[in-house]
Amino acid sequence: MSQTIATPPTIRLDSDVIGRPVSRTDGAAKVSGAAKYAAEYNVPNLWHGYIVSSPIAKGKITKIDAAAVLAIPGVQQVFSHENVPSLAWFDRSYKDDIAPGGSPFRPLHNADVLFSMQPVALVVAETFELARYAASVLRIEYAVDEDFNTDLEKARAAGKGFDAPKGKPGFLPPPKPKGDADKAFKAAPHQVEAAYTHHTQHHNPMEMFASTVEWLGDGKKLKIYDKTQGAGNTQQYISKIFGLSKEEAWVISKYTGGAFGSGLRPQYQSFLAVLAALELAHSVRVSMTRQQMFSMGHRAHTIQDLKLAADDQGYLQALEHHAFAETSQFENETETVVNWSGILYKCANTKFSYELAKVDVNTPADMRAPGAATGSFAIECAIDELAYKAGVDPLEFRRLNYTYRDPTEDKPFSSKRLLDCYQEGATRFGWDQRTPEPRSMREGNMLVGWGMATGCWDAAMQKTAAKASLTAAGHLTVSSATNDIGTGTYTIMTQVAAQTLGLPMADVTAVLGDTTLPPAPVQGGSWTAASTGSAVQAACQELGKKLLKLAQKMADSPLKGIAFEDVQFVDGHLRANEDIDRSVAIADVLATSGEATVEAESGAEPNPVNMLKYSMHSHNAVFVEVKVDEDLGTVHVTRVVNAVAAGRVLNPKTARSQVLGGTVWGISMALMEETFLDNNLGRYMNHNYAEYHVPVNADIHKIDVILVEEEDDHLNPLGVKGIGEIGMLGVAAAVANAVYHATGKRVRDLPLTIDKLL
């Protein structure tokens, strides 16, 4: 045996890229406009569909007079329930991968209007402008049904609540009760009993929902460029409804201009565009308007009642968390709202419930950190209130009630570095400089408040496949039908592949967003890095095995007889772990083999044993400074420290961006976001960017992101937890808690606008 020399650790190889803050591989394409979105594929002979939305919330369409519209030169067709061909009959054909229980909304199905702004017709014309004009003169008559209710409070007062049923994938029903929460609450010296609410919020991604459907002319073959978080989900939805094969319903989704959950389920423009293309045997594009973006799913208006009690030392004695949320008349959209309280804190006496009430709006939808953003706002404000009552510092209070096991499932966490988040976050923020009394900190004539809160999110993973393909010229392509909704999936796929096969990133291309690629689930739930990353790694390892075999076939191969486990891929070479002199260049392997490409396909899925054994979650701690002009009721979030423990960080640059964006979302939820519902008309009224407020640059000040080191061998081969949603959690509560610290005023109804602080 020859001598073994370890690679000196100071030398970083080009291929050693996991964990490095590399820039997005798709960055240049995005900023230069080369990245194409669904509505930007200008396929030849394209017609345009314009959606007509219902002006009423409930009732029936009694008459559609399309004759005048059809007489306009250039108008091709007006689609409505009157002329839609008979499509799939059963509800289940309309169920997409993310659908909750109930009957999914079927566009143009019959004369019923179920919610305001429901699509009731599609006008197709040769140009967009013409379609829009024609839609504006289409006369539709309605029989209005005045017996509707869009007001959740009213539904609650009328006793319309019912326990949220199972049915939606991933929904966890409330944890079972423990101990005697009533008794413990009554007996405890410090109690908090309060209701927390937020109102409807809409996702409002920049990119409007759009589908460009290219008629390929060959039978019923369609190429569907869709705005979605899951090309595969659109494909199965469309193919079931229209009876198309997978080849006929080919879905492409290369770039997504934000979605935040709104693109998990196929939206109605996909249905309408495919319908028109099939019926007219022509390419058609349908794009929503900004106003119509307010007709889709939304974060459900939710009322939460909390009852918490503690002893004099600050130990929790009782914890009750009850949520009451809206859903539509036709589906039971559910989120996991109350469970987070149970996961975060140790308490012997707990009680949970989660009820829904049906109102006449469209079905709510997952929106960034669905359920957790809702639940964490309430529990983290209530904890803050209780800490004050017990006379314990809010951070200390959380440490006192820290749990090393998940109390709701009675399992250990696969990893939980929340204490480090507290420690590192508090240090960076300077929490020890805080004076505990409300109204005790000032700067000039502004009140200053410091508040904090905790967040928790699932570390999930989904079955995903990927393919790796290496050309003789040495270029590696990795592919999967997954999406990149702006999170950086292209980049981390490239990193994982480069690292696994020891190639520089420049020699690797990632391909995604195409249903002809190996199947992947929707991008959501923060599971894509773990799932697609692991699948890419597995495919590259399979490819590596093939390369090793080819290398061993070479004459005088120095790798003869060596097992795959004993080989590493570094710097464009395969070499023995124990002896770097036993090495072959990948280029030589390919050249000698004579193969044009070497390919391998593989996949990854959650480890069922570990899933049973461990509770898997990411955590964060958020520290916020606000300045409040008390006379005028204005709040400015002047400083945020967000410390996140989310397993292994594949790319600190894209990860930080996710947490920054999440933090801004949290500030937005705390201070600005609300879709105003007119309950007389059953209609959302501020349906545009000028009146639905999200922060502008001037609202966002210093945000400090800490990525706390966390190792976890139980999750997935990469040790990744995902970071897309955790950054948002805790922020809204921390802002509300800081406002209380500044002013002594508890506002439990989001958003914290001027009128509530006067």
Next chain:
Amino acid sequence: MNSFTLTQAAAADEAVRDFAGHAGAAYLGGGTNLIDLMKENVARPTHLTSLGHLPLGDISSLPEGGLRLGALATNADTAWHPEVEKRYPLLSQTILAGATPQLRNMATDGGNLLQRTRCYYFSDLATPCNKREPGSGCAALHGQNRVCGVLGTSESCIATHPSDMCVALAALEAVVRVQGPDGERSIKFEDFHRLPGNTPQFDNTLKAGELVTAIDLPAQGYASNFTYLKLRDRSSYAFALVSVAVGLEMEGNTIKKARFALGGVAHKPWRDPAAEQLLEGQPASPDLFRQVAAKVFASAKGYEFNSFKIELGKRAIVRALKQATEMSQPLDSNAFLNSNP
């Protein structure tokens, strides 16, 4: 959006004639408001008389010491004009508190005066709105009226005029110069916009076909003691919930002359001459300011979601008067904005 014809007028009288010669005509300034309303089918002109080529973009001094703002001067050029910055800093500050740089680059001073309300219902054809469709009812009265007015409202309409710039122009007692089929005339700023009464479809007192050619500022610009305080839901790119423009002439701590106007509370920039008089000849004091604020809102009427504007408006007046008398730059909303370009 309907089809329309368009003429590029080269002179004011040509524009007026072109407008008169086309039924269903509208003047087009920067288009930042009109085009949006056309896309929503709220405005349905069949002809546009485009003003972009009119030689009315200049800002020039007037013989009596005032300043003339051409109707086609952009909001941005006006705000950053050296004479405006020096002599009418209140106007500069006010314009810059509105919209966004991109919008201000397009928006004209004439168009700013004529922008339509931001009441949600006005731009949504699915809803009743007397201003859009006289006689259809006012959905805001019992609906989402958080952005609506509390002063001078009527059962027909409770909308506000959304402009920031006009609030300063009201305080500055500007004069609007117009040219119409019957010739030229001048309108005092306080007479330019009107209250809704039972004809809310009319925002102002312009006669059909009249073109705004200029806005004249009197010599007094209150450059020593002024403030514009705008309270809104975010730090930029949001209309005022309540705003106050103040111009004062001070002698020591005594207020010699006071002009102030409010935005976000009424169908027009709101002035209250009797309240201004309470200030004149008096030493500045918080008590006095509170008294003035109470007077302004004595007749206010709140609706379900906007009653807060009454209290907020009072506090805003007190704060704005304080800022203007002390010329202090407290850490308020505007100061935050300035520290974050």
